[in-house]
Amino acid sequence: MSGENQELRAAGLKVTLPRVKIMQILDASEGRHMSAEDVYKALRDSDEDIGLATVYRVLTQFETAGLVMRHHFEGGHSVFEMMSEDHHDHIVCTKCGKVEEFFDEVIEAQQKIQAKAKGFTISDHSLYIYGLCKDCQ
Amino acid sequence: MSGENQELRAAGLKVTLPRVKIMQILDASEGRHMSAEDVYKALRDSDEDIGLATVYRVLTQFETAGLVMRHHFEGGHSVFEMMSEDHHDHIVCTKCGKVEEFFDEVIEAQQKIQAKAKGFTISDHSLYIYGLCKDCQ
DNA sequence: AGGATAGTGAAAACGACTTTCAAATGGTTT
């Protein structure tokens, strides 16, 4: 039994063709951020006849199960990426859309300090830096 | 001539009743973040018969003119706040929706360092910390 | 293998937001 199947089972989800395929596509995207539409197109490209509604459903299930992470970039609509062990933030090129990831301990620590000062307990955070990448400047 | 009128003129916008009213509402909201719908409701509450389409139009114009700032909180849809001189980030309570603002020089500086390391020039950034506020824990 | 249960595709519904268009308003000119 493959790793994908186990991940699905562990999340309490039946192992179905759409779910396995979508997981493979996300895995194969190697950190690239995909919209539901992107995933849908990728499925059609590999001749899988899976409806857009299912793509949305499955992505939401994966998010709930903690398998993928949903982001809201500036435009407002959602993009997804496989959940990785390590947390990271994003720096997005506003011209070509390229996304790079980074992790900064100083920023992380500083956020905790700010939250504490306001009496908040942090459950999550999102930091996006927007600008122009090397190629687009 | 009131301050609002001058701000509108300076932005190259005609001084019309909807624009003045919407600006007053945003001013009066005192840092609270309002959705287009919120503004629309506030208008109806003060017996102004201004269409939702106009609210959206005007808010977008204000954003373009640099009078208000648009944010995309977790849900994905937009909220607006009057532009303030000083930049700040947000800490949002996921239960009651309360939003507090903070500014952290260390984080700001660290972002510049990260961007430089990736070869990006920063045009903007957004940092949202999500968690539970003092009252909701 | 067979049946309960959960998952699926297609189409309709949804909600936030934008566009269209005829009517109204603001600013300017006389």
Next chain:
DNA sequence: AAACCATTTGAAAGTCGTTTTCACTATCCT
């Protein structure tokens, strides 16, 4: 103040991303 014209407006229709509905199908358990 009257007339003019470009800009702005409200209402309704249209988008677009996303969700729901529903009849059908696949998966899993025995």
